Amino acid sequence: MNGGEAVKDRAKGPLIRFVIVFILLIGVFYAFYVPISQTPAYQSFLAMFAQATGAILSIMGQDVTVIGVDVESSLFHMQIVPGCDGMEAMALFVSAVLASPVSLRLRIWFMLPGILGVLLVDLVRLVSLFYIGTNWPAALHVMHWDIWPGLLIVIVLSSWLVWARWVWHRQQRVADVQT
Amino acid sequence: MSKRRPVLGFLIRFLLLYTVLMIPWPGVRESYRSAFMAGARTFATLITSGDPVEVIPIDKAKGPEDTALVIQEDHGGSVRIGINSGEVAYFPTALAITLILSTPAPWRRRIRGLLVGLLLINGFIVIRLAVMVWYTHSLLVTQVAAIVTPSPPTFLSKALQNATFAAGIQFVGVGHGLACIIAVLIWTLVMLRGLDFSLLLSETDAKSHQPEES
Numbered sequence: 001m002n003g004g005e006a007v008k009d010r011a012k013g014p015l016i017r018f019v020i021v022f023i024l025l026i027g028v029f030y031a032f033y034v035p036i037s038q039t040p041a042y043q044s045f046l047a048m049f050a051q052a053t054g055a056i057l058s059i060m061g062q063d064v065t066v067i068g069v070d071v072e073s074s075l076f077h078m079q080i081v082p083g084c085d086g087m088e089a090m091a092l093f094v095s096a097v098l099a100s101p102v103s104l105r106l107r108i109w110f111m112l113p114g115i116l117g118v119l120l121v122d123l124v125r126l127v128s129l130f131y132i133g134t135n136w137p138a139a140l141h142v143m144h145w146d147i148w149p150g151l152l153i154v155i156v157l158s159s160w161l162v163w164a165r166w167v168w169h170r171q172q173r174v175a176d177v178q179t
Numbered sequence: 180m181s182k183r184r185p186v187l188g189f190l191i192r193f194l195l196l197y198t199v200l201m202i203p204w205p206g207v208r209e210s211y212r213s214a215f216m217a218g219a220r221t222f223a224t225l226i227t228s229g230d231p232v233e234v235i236p237i238d239k240a241k242g243p244e245d246t247a248l249v250i251q252e253d254h255g256g257s258v259r260i261g262i263n264s265g266e267v268a269y270f271p272t273a274l275a276i277t278l279i280l281s282t283p284a285p286w287r288r289r290i291r292g293l294l295v296g297l298l299l300i301n302g303f304i305v306i307r308l309a310v311m312v313w314y315t316h317s318l319l320v321t322q323v324a325a326i327v328t329p330s331p332p333t334f335l336s337k338a339l340q341n342a343t344f345a346a347g348i349q350f351v352g353v354g355h356g357l358a359c360i361i362a363v364l365i366w367t368l369v370m371l372r373g374l375d376f377s378l379l380l381s382e383t384d385a386k387s388h389q390p391e392e393s
Contacts, residue, residue, distance in 0.1 A: 019368065022367070030350065083354055165185075
């Protein structure tokens with residue numbers, strides 16, 4: 001084995017560990033999320049999303065009523081169900097960050113604002129879907145099922161990549177100082 | 180720009196390509212649905228141990244579903260489940276293609292990644308279909324059993340039924356969340372190389388590795 005191959009082999013370790021930890025974390029998430037999302041208690045959690053969506057829509061001048069998980073106006077009715085809560089996008093983000101081979105402190109520092117960011121993007125998604133449902137109902141299905149899921153994922157993934165590159169530049173600076 | 184700001188380049192390429200793939204070009208989704216139905220028919224028959232499975236088109240004007248899986252049982256019962264081939268299969272495929280082709284890597288690597296990625300994402304679609312057919316089939320068995328020995332559902336059996344439905348249909352079957360996660364996982368497997376990942380994140384040997392490709 002030459003030097004280049006040895007470096008390549010050594011470099012595979014973090015990626016393999018990342019993939020394994022990522023899969024495990026996603027598995028743990030679904031093991032809890034699937035049964036919990038079917039309980040009445042989870043409806044209260046979803047109702048909070050409905051309340052937050054309703055509050056933002058009200059601030060934006062929409063006349064909406066929120067009853068439980070339903071957000072409705074005279075023109076459009078929307079129901080928040082498991083899957084609309086952004087939990088899977090959050091799980092993707094948290095799992096990717098936690099599985100990354102960097103110090104726990106760096107992971108936690110990034111994870112907390114990241115979770116809030118995902119929640120915020122999901123609220124933007126819900127508000128935008130309400131607007132689209134009200135003003136452009138023909139586009140609702142495409143926006144809900146085709147556009148927003150891809151958008152949410154690329155936002156999560158880009159955030160992780162930006163963080164990863166920031167971590168790398170940070171390591172470089174540390175290494176420069178040491179040498 | 181893409182060399183200096185690879186994430187921004189990745190994001191822009193993703194948005195452009197994803198938009199192109201998601202635009203309902205005439206004939207594309209219809210052709211995809213035909214291929215999807217042919218594949219679904221083959222796999223559905225294989226996993227239902229001989230019970231006849233029909234995969235039939237549905238008029239999209241009546242709702243979002245465009246394909247129906249109908250499983251018939253020997254006793255004469257049947258269960259029908261409507262699915263949208265776009266949501267179940269086209270979406271994860273388009274997402275995986277977009278992620279792979281948007282990655283700032285040499286074209287040769289992207290094409291190789293695309294071939295392996297398509298194979299893997301279709302494996303996931305087969306699993307999705309298998310779960311849906313299995314669930315539909317088990318629903319039929321439950322219905323037949325309920326007719327033969329009627330008994331009111333207990334709290335536990337109802338909870339189990341709900342969880343099974345959620346796991347089988349809501350999340351694995353048609354849910355976009357898991358499809359997105361699988362697409363990202365496939366992208367990681369086919370596009371990120373150990374050395375790139377090590378350069379990107381690893382806290383050790385950051386200076387000793389040299390970038391293999393831009």
